[in-house]
Amino acid sequence: xxxxxxxxLERPEGMTTHEYAHRRLRQAIMVGSIxxxxxxxxxxxxxxxxxxxxPVREALRRLSSEGALRVLDNRRIMVPxxxxxxxxxxxxxxxxLEQHAARRAVPHxxxxxxxxxxxxxxxxxxxxxxxxxxxxxxxNQEFHRTLYxxxxxxxxxxxxxxxxxxxxxxxxxxxxxxxxxxxxxRHQEAIAALRKRDEDAVAAAIRADISEGIGGFERxxxxxxxxxxxx
Amino acid sequence: xxxxxxxxLERPEGMTTHEYAHRRLRQAIMVGSIxxxxxxxxxxxxxxxxxxxxPVREALRRLSSEGALRVLDNRRIMVPxxxxxxxxxxxxxxxxLEQHAARRAVPHxxxxxxxxxxxxxxxxxxxxxxxxxxxxxxxNQEFHRTLYxxxxxxxxxxxxxxxxxxxxxxxxxxxxxxxxxxxxxRHQEAIAALRKRDEDAVAAAIRADISEGIGGFERxxxxxxxxxxxx
DNA sequence: TAATTATTTTTGTGATCACATTTTTAAAAT
DNA sequence: ATTTTAAAAATGTGATCACAAAAATAATTA
Numbered sequence: 145x146x147x148x149x150x151x152x153l154e155r156p157e158g159m160t161t162h163e164y165a166h167r168r169l170r171q172a173i174m175v176g177s178i179x180x181x182x183x184x185x186x187x188x189x190x191x192x193x194x195x196x197x198x199p200v201r202e203a204l205r206r207l208s209s210e211g212a213l214r215v216l217d218n219r220r221i222m223v224p225x226x227x228x229x230x231x232x233x234x235x236x237x238x239x240x241l242e243q244h245a246a247r248r249a250v251p252h253x254x255x256x257x258x259x260x261x262x263x264x265x266x267x268x269x270x271x272x273x274x275x276x277x278x279x280x281x282x283x284n285q286e287f288h289r290t291l292y293x294x295x296x297x298x299x300x301x302x303x304x305x306x307x308x309x310x311x312x313x314x315x316x317x318x319x320x321x322x323x324x325x326x327x328x329x330r331h332q333e334a335i336a337a338l339r340k341r342d343e344d345a346v347a348a349a350i351r352a353d354i355s356e357g358i359g360g361f362e363r364x365x366x367x368x369x370x371x372x373x374x375x
Numbered sequence: 376x377x378x379x380x381x382x383x384l385e386r387p388e389g390m391t392t393h394e395y396a397h398r399r400l401r402q403a404i405m406v407g408s409i410x411x412x413x414x415x416x417x418x419x420x421x422x423x424x425x426x427x428x429x430p431v432r433e434a435l436r437r438l439s440s441e442g443a444l445r446v447l448d449n450r451r452i453m454v455p456x457x458x459x460x461x462x463x464x465x466x467x468x469x470x471x472l473e474q475h476a477a478r479r480a481v482p483h484x485x486x487x488x489x490x491x492x493x494x495x496x497x498x499x500x501x502x503x504x505x506x507x508x509x510x511x512x513x514x515n516q517e518f519h520r521t522l523y524x525x526x527x528x529x530x531x532x533x534x535x536x537x538x539x540x541x542x543x544x545x546x547x548x549x550x551x552x553x554x555x556x557x558x559x560x561r562h563q564e565a566i567a568a569l570r571k572r573d574e575d576a577v578a579a580a581i582r583a584d585i586s587e588g589i590g591g592f593e594r595x596x597x598x599x600x601x602x603x604x605x606x
Numbered sequence: 607t608a609a610t611t612a613t614t615t616t617t618g619t620g621a622t623c624a625c626a627t628t629t630t631t632a633a634a635a636t
Numbered sequence: 637a638t639t640t641t642a643a644a645a646a647t648g649t650g651a652t653c654a655c656a657a658a659a660a661t662a663a664t665t666a
Contacts, residue, residue, distance in 0.1 A: 161650065162436070185617065196651045197618085198429065202436045205393070209440040211533060218658070219618055229528040233479065237531055240475045248464065297460040299541065300468055302442060303534045310530065392620065416647065427621045432648085449628070450648055 150192050151177065162199035165189070166206050173212050173223060174309055175278065176316010180223045180375060184213070210302075212309040225375055226314050228366045235359045238307045242354060243347040245292040245300045246334075250343045252294045258338050261290055265331040277325045281315070287331055288350075291338075311358065317373040318361075328356040381423050382408065393430035396420070397437050404443050404454060405540055406509065407547010411454045411606060415444070441533075443540040456606055457545050459597045466590045469538045473585060474578040476523040476531045477565075481574045483525045489569050492521055496562040508556045512546070518562055519581075522569075542589060548604040549592075559587040 153168045169189070172178050190200045204221055207213045214224045224230075268283035285308065292301055319325060330353035337345035361369075384399045400420070403409050421431045435452055438444045445455045455461075499514035516539065523532055550556060561584035568576035592600075 160648090186619095187617070198650050198652090201618085202433055205433045206436050206440040209437040209533075211530070220658095221618095227528070230530065233526070233528045233530050236479065237475065240471065244468065244471045248467065295464070297458070297464050299442070299461065299464050299538075302440075303537070306534070307530075391618090417649095418647070428648085429620050429622090451628095452648095 150189075160199070161195050162202040165193060165195065165200050165203035168193060169203055169207060170210075170212065170309065173207070174312040175281075176313045176319065178223050178313070179373075180225045180313050183220045183222045186221075210309055211306045212312075223313055224310070226317075226370060227375075228363055228370070231311075231314060231361075231366055232363070234307055234311050235354070238304070238311070239351055239354045239359065241300060241304050241307060242288065242292070242350050245295075245298065245304060246346050246350045247343050248298065248300070249292050249294040250338065250341055250346055252296065253291075253338055253341070254294070255339075257290065257294050258335060261287060261331070261338070262335055264290060265329070265335065268327075268331070269329070272327050277319060280325075280327060284327075291334070314366075314369075315358070317369055317375075321369055321372050326360070328353060328360070330356070381420075391430070392426050393433040396424060396426065396431050396434035399424060400434055400438060401441075401443065401540065404438070405543035406512075407544045407550065409454050409544070410604075411456045411544050414451045414453045417452075441540055442537045443543075454544055455541070457548075457601060458606075459594055459601070462542075462545060462592075462597055463594070465538055465542050466585070469535070469542070470582055470585045470590065472531060472535050472538060473519065473523070473581050476526075476529065476535060477577050477581045478574050479529065479531070480523050480525040481569065481572055481577055483527065484522075484569055484572070485525070486570075488521065488525050489566060492518060492562070492569070493566055495521060496560070496566065499558075499562070500560070503558050508550060511556075511558060515558075522565070545597075545600075546589070548600055548606075552600055552603050557591070559584055559591070561587070 150168055150172055153164075153171065155164050159167075169178075178184070184204070186197045186200050186204065189204075190197050193200075204213060208215050208221065212223070213221050215221055264283055264287045268280050268287065271277075271280040271283055288304070289301065292298060292304065330349045334346055334349035334353070337349055381399055381403055384395075384402065386395050390398075400409075409415070415435070417428045417431050417435065420435075421428050424431075435444060439446050439452065443454070444452050446452055495514055495518045499511050499518065502508075502511040502514055519535070520532065523529060523535065561580045565577055565580035565584070568580055
């Protein structure tokens with residue numbers, strides 16, 4: 145029933161209701177606060193964020209197009225269940241997508257942007273040091289996003305975000321059941337490669353960052369986590 | 376105003392209005408019958424398909440999340456303008472995505488599905504022979520889709536479709552200004568590689584199919600086409 | 607007690623309306 | 637004739653309502 149736990153979120157002036165609903169749901173899914181399998185009701189969400197069905201429905205449509213939600217045959221909407229196989233597909237897709245995004249960004253990178261990346265990485269290290277997983281996760285995303293959007297004609301970012309969104313619920317589960325997330329940092333490697341404008345090295349750093357990061361989960365560990373989470 | 380040319384489309388029983396609107400607009404964009412830059416109005420579309428704003432808005436939200444439409448600051452909605460740079464990004468992304476999708480499909484391919492692929496390719500050759508570009512284009516898509524969806528846990532297909540959708544308007548322009556589309560057929564090559572379960576060869580065939588097909592446009596040809604189309 | 611049927615409630619869907627903003631058209635001024 | 641200003645029309649947005657389908661609950665039967 146309408147007991148949906150949605151963390152509050154500041155709403156910038158001028159933001160439409162459906163946009164706000166989209167962002168808030170998106171964040172909730174990304175950090176895994178909506179359990180996969182749990183079904184969402186339009187009215188429930190509308191009530192939880194004090195609006196009405198119309199804008200909420202628009203937000204849900206967008207999220208389903210982004211792969212974050214799945215519409216069942218009976219028109220119920222839910223966060224997709226994770227399986228070990230799907231997880232493996234997502235990680236492999238993420239690695240390929242981001243290597244490509246990184247390569248296509250290299251020709252457009254500026255020293256100014258590399259400095260920005262270094263600053264984000266420093267902030268992330270701080271967050272890791274004080275064991276603030278949530279912030280570290282967010283800064284990690286910002287690092288990758290800042291790199292890929294160096295390419296002004298880039299069309300890949302929405303797809304990268306879609307993969308992040310689909311992996312989100314699993315990360316949420318992992319954070320619940322693992323005492324401390326293990327953070328890999330290949331960012332320094334990436335930055336060094338960027339300064340040399342070495343495409344291959346940049347791609348290799350991104351690849352390592354992903355394969356040793358989220359891609360580092362053993363299949364058996366994944367199955368255990370999913371079982372623990374009642375999936 | 377409201378003089379939107381939407382080809383009629385059969386509506387299967389049980390299909391919701393927003394779903395129907397989504398499919399119909401999607402097809403119109405895919406074949407390039409909505410000019411980039413032309414702005415769409417919710418009421419205009421609703422009127423054109425004899426429904427109301429609510430479901431049309433949902434369809435538009437989905438299409439904008441799929442990259443087919445762009446929402447401007449003044450909240451106007453339009454088909455994104457194509458540029459030579461964006462085109463190049465899209466083609467390079469398409470090549471990379473589809474090679475990956477093909478590779479991940481190989482382990483799941485069955486002889487039965489390879490036969491299906493051969494049949495689709497045969498039908499496409501027929502369509503090309505009778506100079507039926509529209510049908511050939513559709514069958515080409517079906518060939519690729521049938522290959523990639525052999526992988527049951529595949530999560531990449533929506534992204535492939537998104538790229539097709541974003542390239543659609545350009546194909547529409549090309550079909551208007553070029554007497555006859557030049558079709559490449561590396562499908563036989565792909566089929567042969569599939570029978571041998573040779574991942575590298577399959578990926579190479581897909582790569583060639585794309586780079587010699589839509590990727591074969593010279594940059595100058597693209598710029599000319601876009602200029603001709605008043606972009 | 608377990609299974610089946612009937613009733614009630616909940617839910618998704620789409621049309622309509624009101625409001626604010628934007629765009630277009632008409633009128634006036636320079 | 638060109639620019640400014642004023643009025644009118646069109647447009648995006650979101651709340652509300654009615655309806656049908658689905659789910660949950662209550663009542664009944666085996």
